[in-house]
Amino acid sequence: xxxDIFVDPFVQMAAQPDFLLQVLWEGFVAGILYxxxxxxxxxxxxxxxxxxxxxxxMVVFAALTLxxxxxxxxxxxxxxxxxxxVMGLLAYTVERVVMRxxxxxxxxxxxxxxxxxxxxxxxxxxxxxxxxxxSMITEELGLPTGSTAFQIGERGLLILQHIDIAAAVIAIIxxxxxxxxxxxxxxxxxxxxxxxDHQAALSVGxxxxxxWAIVWFAAGIVALATGIMWGARSDVSFxxxxxxxxxxxxxxxxxxxxxxxxxxxxxxxxxxxKIGEIYWGPLVGGGIESWxxxxxALIFLLFRPQGxxxxxxxxxx
Amino acid sequence: xxxxxxxxxxxxAVIAGSFAVAPAQAEDSIYVPLFTYRTGPYAGSGIPIANxxxxxxxxxxxxxxxxxxxKIDYDECETGYNTxxxxxxxxxxxxxxxxxxxxxxxxxxxxxxxxxSVDRIPVLSMAYGLSAAAIGKxxxxxxxxxxxxxxxxxxxxxxxxxxxxxxxxxxxxxxGYIFLDAGYGREPIPLLEDLAKKYGFEMTQYPxxxxxxxxxxxxxLNVRRDRPDYMIMWGWGAMNPTAVKEATKIRYSMDKFxxxxxSGGNDDAAAGGMAAKGFRTLNFxxxxxxxxxxxxxxxYVVDAGKSQVEPAKFADNLYNRGVYNAMLIAEGIRSAxxxxxxxxxxxxxxxxxxxxxNLDEKRIADMGMKDFMAPLKMSCEDHxxxxxxxxxxxxxxxxxxxxxxxxxMTDVVQPLxxxxxxxxxxxxxxxxxxxxxxxx
Numbered sequence: 001x002x003x004d005i006f007v008d009p010f011v012q013m014a015a016q017p018d019f020l021l022q023v024l025w026e027g028f029v030a031g032i033l034y035x036x037x038x039x040x041x042x043x044x045x046x047x048x049x050x051x052x053x054x055x056x057x058m059v060v061f062a063a064l065t066l067x068x069x070x071x072x073x074x075x076x077x078x079x080x081x082x083x084x085x086v087m088g089l090l091a092y093t094v095e096r097v098v099m100r101x102x103x104x105x106x107x108x109x110x111x112x113x114x115x116x117x118x119x120x121x122x123x124x125x126x127x128x129x130x131x132x133x134x135s136m137i138t139e140e141l142g143l144p145t146g147s148t149a150f151q152i153g154e155r156g157l158l159i160l161q162h163i164d165i166a167a168a169v170i171a172i173i174x175x176x177x178x179x180x181x182x183x184x185x186x187x188x189x190x191x192x193x194x195x196x197d198h199q200a201a202l203s204v205g206x207x208x209x210x211x212w213a214i215v216w217f218a219a220g221i222v223a224l225a226t227g228i229m230w231g232a233r234s235d236v237s238f239x240x241x242x243x244x245x246x247x248x249x250x251x252x253x254x255x256x257x258x259x260x261x262x263x264x265x266x267x268x269x270x271x272x273x274k275i276g277e278i279y280w281g282p283l284v285g286g287g288i289e290s291w292x293x294x295x296x297a298l299i300f301l302l303f304r305p306q307g308x309x310x311x312x313x314x315x316x317x
Numbered sequence: 318x319x320x321x322x323x324x325x326x327x328x329x330a331v332i333a334g335s336f337a338v339a340p341a342q343a344e345d346s347i348y349v350p351l352f353t354y355r356t357g358p359y360a361g362s363g364i365p366i367a368n369x370x371x372x373x374x375x376x377x378x379x380x381x382x383x384x385x386x387x388k389i390d391y392d393e394c395e396t397g398y399n400t401x402x403x404x405x406x407x408x409x410x411x412x413x414x415x416x417x418x419x420x421x422x423x424x425x426x427x428x429x430x431x432x433x434s435v436d437r438i439p440v441l442s443m444a445y446g447l448s449a450a451a452i453g454k455x456x457x458x459x460x461x462x463x464x465x466x467x468x469x470x471x472x473x474x475x476x477x478x479x480x481x482x483x484x485x486x487x488x489x490x491x492x493g494y495i496f497l498d499a500g501y502g503r504e505p506i507p508l509l510e511d512l513a514k515k516y517g518f519e520m521t522q523y524p525x526x527x528x529x530x531x532x533x534x535x536x537x538l539n540v541r542r543d544r545p546d547y548m549i550m551w552g553w554g555a556m557n558p559t560a561v562k563e564a565t566k567i568r569y570s571m572d573k574f575x576x577x578x579x580s581g582g583n584d585d586a587a588a589g590g591m592a593a594k595g596f597r598t599l600n601f602x603x604x605x606x607x608x609x610x611x612x613x614x615x616x617y618v619v620d621a622g623k624s625q626v627e628p629a630k631f632a633d634n635l636y637n638r639g640v641y642n643a644m645l646i647a648e649g650i651r652s653a654x655x656x657x658x659x660x661x662x663x664x665x666x667x668x669x670x671x672x673x674x675n676l677d678e679k680r681i682a683d684m685g686m687k688d689f690m691a692p693l694k695m696s697c698e699d700h701x702x703x704x705x706x707x708x709x710x711x712x713x714x715x716x717x718x719x720x721x722x723x724x725x726m727t728d729v730v731q732p733l734x735x736x737x738x739x740x741x742x743x744x745x746x747x748x749x750x751x752x753x754x755x756x757x
Contacts, residue, residue, distance in 0.1 A: 019542055026534045100733040122356075131360030133584060145567070162564060183738060234562060235588055239358030239555035242528040277535040278542065287498060287524040289535050 009279035018089030018156025023278050024271065029164040031270020032171045033229055037173070037249040038254065038262035040222040045256045046195045047215040048099065049107055053114040056244025058220060059141025063236045064125055065226025066312040067134040076140035103208070133237035136228060137205040138163060143232065167229040173297045174225055174261055177216065182259070187214060195257065210254065211295055249297035262309055265297075327580035340538070345392040346383070347661060349374070349646055350410040352421045354404055358530065359398035359554030362582055362635060366421065367393060368645075369624040369639020372618045373610075376488040377618040377647060382571065384647055385654045387661055396552065400424035406682055407432065415651075416667040417441050423501035426450075426459075433458035434749055443642045444469070444601065448504060449737035453672065456738070457751045460671045463601050463693050463704035464643060464725060466577070467734065470505040470549070472706045472727035473575045476507060476510050477547050488517035493545035495536055495560060498524035502551045505577075509549075511733060512726075513579040528617060530556040537563040550576040558588030561596060570596035572710075586711040594713040599706050602641040603692060604716045605620055606632040609685030610640065634709070634716050641690060648674055648684075656756060669756035672697055691722050697755030703727045 015021045037059065044052040052058075065086045069079035098113050138145055146164035152158055182188035193201040193212045202208060230240055246269075247262075254265025272297070277289040300308070351370050354363035374391045379612060383389050394406035403425030407418060416432070418440045420426045426446035432456065433440045441460045442450070448465035450456040450704050464472075477492070478484045496502030506522070513520040521543055523536040533556075540548065548569065557580045564574055572595035576585075581598035589596065606612065611632050618624045619631055626636060653662040653670025662670070676684075676693045691705045703725060710719040742748040 022541070023538055026538055030532075030534060056609055118587070126356050126360075130364075131354075132364050133361040133558065135588065159566070159568065181741075230531065233583070233700045234555060234559035237358065237362075237555050238356070239531055239532075242358065243531055245528070246532070274535055274538070278538055281535070281539070284538065285524075286522065286536075287526060289524045289532075290529055 002281055004150040005280070012279060016156070016219075018152035018158055020157050021152065021258070023274050025158065025160065025164075025227035027069075027271035027274035028267065029161075029167060030272070030274060031267035032168050032268075033226070034246050034250050034269055035263045035266025036174070036222060036226045036229065036248040037244050038243075038266055039178070039259065040219045040226065041247055041251055042256060042259055042262045043215050043219045043222065044253075048194075050110040051107075051256070052115060052219065053111060054117040054121060055219065055223065055247070056241040057118045057125070057242055058087075058090075059227045059230070060238055060240045061090070061121050061125050062220060062224035063136065063231045063240070064129045064134065065222065066228070067137055067231070067236050068129045070137050070140065071134065076137050076142075079130070079137075082142065083224055084221060087224060088217050091213050091220050094216050097211055099212050099216075100209055101261055106169065106215050122241070126238070131238065133239075135235055136231035138228075138232045142229070143228075163229075163232045167232075170225060170229070171307040175259065178259060180220075180224075187211070191215060245254055246293070249293035251307075252294075252297035253300050253308055255309045258307070258309030261307055263311030268308075269293045269296060323448055334483045344662065346388045347650060348413050348415050349391045349417060349650075350406070350409075350413070350415045350419075351391055351393045352396050352406050352419060352425065353393045353481065354396050354398045354421070355393075356395060357397040357399070358527075360581065361584055362557070363398065363421070365582065365626070365630060365633050366639035367636035368624065368630075369636040369641075369644040370419075371639075372614045372624050372636075372641045373643035373647070375623055376614045379621070379623075380613055384394070384650050384715055385660050387654075389647070389650075396420075396422060396425060398422050398424075400428055402460065404428050406710050411436060411438070414664070416662060416664050417649060417671075418647065419443065419642065420446070423447075423504060424499060427500055428460055430456065431745070434752075437668075438576065438664045439649075441642075441645060441670060442670065443645055445501065447741070448508070449734050449741050450727075451699060451703070451734050452475060452738035453698050453755075454738075454751055455698040455748070456700065457753050458668060460649075460672075460695065460697055460700045462700070462702045463691070464706060465701055465730070466551075466726065467506045467508040467705070467730045468701075468703050468725035469577050469599050469706070470508045471512065471730050472723070473577075474509075474516070475723065475726055476575070476708060476720075478516070484516050490518040491521065491543065491545045492550045493521045493540055494520050494521060495523040495525060495533075495548060496548050497530070497542070497551060497553055497556050498526050501553060501579075501724070507638065507737070508578055508730065508733060512729070515729070517555065524558075525552070530554060531559050533559050533563045537567050538567075541567040542566075542570065548574045548575065550574070552576065552579050552580045552585075557582060557585035561586055561589040561593050564596075565589045565592035572597065573643060575599070575708075578638070578706075581709060581718065582635045582717065583630070586716070587714075589711075591713040592713050596711045597708050597719060598716075599705060600634070600709045600716075600718075601706050602634075603635045603686075603688060604634050604709055604718060608661060608687070608689045609700065610644075610689065611637070637689075644684065644686065644690075646678075648676060665753075668738065671695060672700070672756040697757075703730070 034229040040055045066083040143166050147159050147161045150158040190206045250269050254261025273289045273293045276292045281288045353367035357543040374389045396403040407429050421447050425443040439458050444464050449468040450459040451465050470687050574596050576598035578599045601679040615705050631711040649667050649671040652674045653666040674695050693702045693704050695702050705724050708719045709724045722745050
């Protein structure tokens, strides 16, 4: 038993290095995708302290808008621009209809409001686009398809899907872009001020409403990117909504307010769950991936309760 | 004051309304509720089936004025493939005197099995649900024609054996089983384990949690490492297209990848495109439009603008499956009319009708279903029929029939079904004794 737990997995890794590389690659891609989802949660939490329960359905809604418009004859790139516009409209509506009337309400009320939004968007999405899954317009958007295989050793093979490489590149560009936006622009600095203290930000003339609309719009664009990448891996359906909750352990690990935390947390969870499932999963009959991520996150919390990059809050009596 | 008046008015309207809807179905119609799912993660599989069922009944009403001159009053109850919602649907339609219940989910079926004999409503779980429910002696109110999941699993093993030169060829082979980790996906495991022991092959399981349906890369990495000679899938909803895509990603030999009949949606295989060429599933309904029954549906329903099906998806494999399911219900009613001598039949009549149902070549031809389906006969003892199946293969664009109809391994499956029915009785004691006479 001890051998199976502490020795055999490493023997397997050494025996099939190409397979280990494949597992690490899949972990990296999964991590990047989890990080993208987590990013959407972080953006909104940073600005308003709201855990946006609707982030998952925003992923579905954004992707369905893109594919649905294309199905109705709109060229792919125009559909992409229109989908971004729809997410902008959604952000504006959320700010006017949900956030503004609930300003200064307890956070639990705002969470409930996002739960309500989730169910509204599910119903509205099904009403507009129907419940049938749709194929992502990967090629029409100019995203690469196919794969490249690398020979490793005599019999080894590492297969890289081009869409996965594209996902990694797009995620890195988005993170870099958001990093620059938040650190180098006036709106970004205003958002950080709002995140630190709403009332102090208001007192120096920062418009809370404007910031919220911008943040929800940014989260909408992240949702669209996430939807495109996940949709390309399977299809675009309402089942994708559930996948958004893969971001929860990432958030626990990386902290709810840190963009670098979302990225590093995503990668730790991505690598951790793949390696755990492949090399240790068979010991208990497999299927450990869905809860292993939470175990990793909870173990981490024992040592750093605020998450990897979360702010340490010390309140003195 | 205004508010009080409004509230009083509303309450009066609600009470009056509840009395207004209280009367049961019109006497010149037969009520058939259809449990469907057009929303949620399983809608991709649920929608074509719902369309197929609705359109078949619509066609019968339009073309023949119903069944035996009695209109079919059908409506859908949305379950979202959610067991709790399905049970709510069951409870809500009960008062409308349904003649048969079709749960369209193994989870819902398992919940309504104990209720059926109490409420005296037959349950038709067409090729899904509890395999042991085929034993009519134990489950007089449950029917699961034309094949159980255990028949399906045995048929796939039989086809693999054919390709390996006989059952002896299975010895030492490694067969992977990827499944939705729910009642549905777990159902054939006892049979597969039994066959693995009997024929000496190794079975490796790859469970996929419902919430991870679109995140299967770990399972397929395991498949790549284990290198099974064949893969079998029991998938549903978004699990199917994801699995097909992942299989192509690891360059698994698609002609060695089998799905049960519920993994055979057009969208399921199309997700893998040309790379999925060779992927195969079991089938018990015809594929394509070249059948008189499908043409009649087109003429009376689709072309008349009375269908919800998108033109491009008309007569897809799962749509035709829905047609087959509706046909079973309709034939149960027709058989009940003949058996009872009544036109407007009851649930008990339809239970009898299903028990004596005999769809022979002549009846199949009369229904416009020649080559669309195999003959099917049920009896007091056998509520399934264990009919022949065939394999369909994905050619990159559509499903094509591959090979001839063949029988599942009924001789192996039947004793196991009987043992499983006995086991069910023990673990659900006190299970009621059969209190309805055999229909003859």
